[in-house]
Amino acid sequence: MRTTSLRLLGAIDMTREGRQIHLGPARERECFGALVVRRGTPVMVEQLIADLWGDAAPDSAVNVIHTYISRLRRRIGGDGEDGLMRSLRPGYTIDPASVSLDVEDFERDRRTGLAALWTGDLDQARHSLEAALGHWTGTTALHGATGPLAVQERRRLDELHLDTLETAMALRLREGTRRDTLAELSTLVRKHPFRERLWILLMLGLAGADRRGEALIAYHDLRALLKEDLGIGPSQRAQHLFYDLLSDRPGDELWTEHLTLTVRQR
Template sequence: MRASPTAVRLLGPIGAARDGREIHLGPSRERECFAALVLRCGAPVLVEQLIDDLWDAEPPASAVNVVHTYVSRLRGRLVAPESRDHALVRSLHPGYSIAPDAVELDVHEFESERRSGMALLWAGHLDQAHEALRRAIDHWSGTIALHGAVGPLACRERQRLTEHYLDAVEHCLALQMKEGRGLDTIAELTALVGKHPFRERLWMLFMLALAVADRRGEALIAYHDLRRRLNEDLGINPSQRVQRLFGDLVSEKPPGEVWDDHFRLTTQNR
């Protein structure tokens, strides 16, 4: 009997489940080893590659044996009871592999919905774009991908996925404001600019949301907060598009016109 696909979560703490039942993956390093195999599913992964993924230039002297031990334990935990002859993790000496159809990976589902949302946005289908981007964001079970993993592969993948996540969030919030729900976004944007103080598009959305809510003074304060952070921490000034928004806010242009003028800038592809 063919085992059901294993649902794997990397968009948050590393986890796996089959038929709705959680699978215990073991200690953090073994979970990270499993994540490295899943991220490379469909291709053979040499033991040396796993060592690089987990430790890079400073592996322990016993790294080869450690990796074999990790994978052996994972194989035992991941075998489906009804299909013990078909292990999820396959041995391919001198390495291992996971068949792509054996897992349902939240990263793949997130990326598919995100690409769909962006294509719909560029085609001008704003409502459908918003729905697709919201579905993409809903795949995250936290805001830190591969939470707890510390190896070089996990750090690189976390950085890439975080950028895509924030890009989806920014576009989703802009579309939400386009629907006239600017007030709903202010609290969320307040938290986001605190966590990501150098992302100018988040600050632009924050200023626009405040302006549309007739809180132009607070929008101007937000600009000065951004300028101070950039100047003190990075030695740079806000970009021209942020300065242009500031100029429009100072000019007493009606909030609706400011929003219309800057919506394209907040949703354009970088």
């Protein structure tokens, strides 16, 4: 059983047998994070320099990397202790077989949830997607890391996180609208104002809570935002929902017509 856990879904972190391992200052943690992202493959010093600084690397970058690695090895243990960080001269690697990683756990549960979704097992889909979200310890991946690799990996993971959250929220609405779900959706549309799927979920949630007037106001807010900032109108799906809300269609029909499509929207 692997007792060393690595985390990138939040701050870069490591625990061994339940005890947190101090990874050092921000840049040293980011160096460790780069090795984790590229786990299982030899990472040359030149690659680590590119990952941490890109074209803005200092003249002393090679020496700085060696210093980072030396300090990290003392903190986490290297070849002589558990083989977590291995030297492959002139590079280094993290052995993926010796650790558990939250990114892998998140992606595994996400795949399970999406597979269940497409087979029609919506209860299993929600369970697995909620489990996937539970692996996140922060609102953004590799929090605080600023190098090119961290920015690229953060963009990928944060997009997967938001997509997973949207689908899980649609499944929550299927079971009934709750105030905390509506509050979270209201926060998310402010944070990600151009993601129409979030607006559609907010409109459906408000309608499900007998707040159709507010759902219609949300549509007008979306339309004004898109018009002012992008010069476009809402999608046909959002327009269709708006007209159905105006016609006062029954809630079960709204679920069949709109929420099911929103759950399965990829």
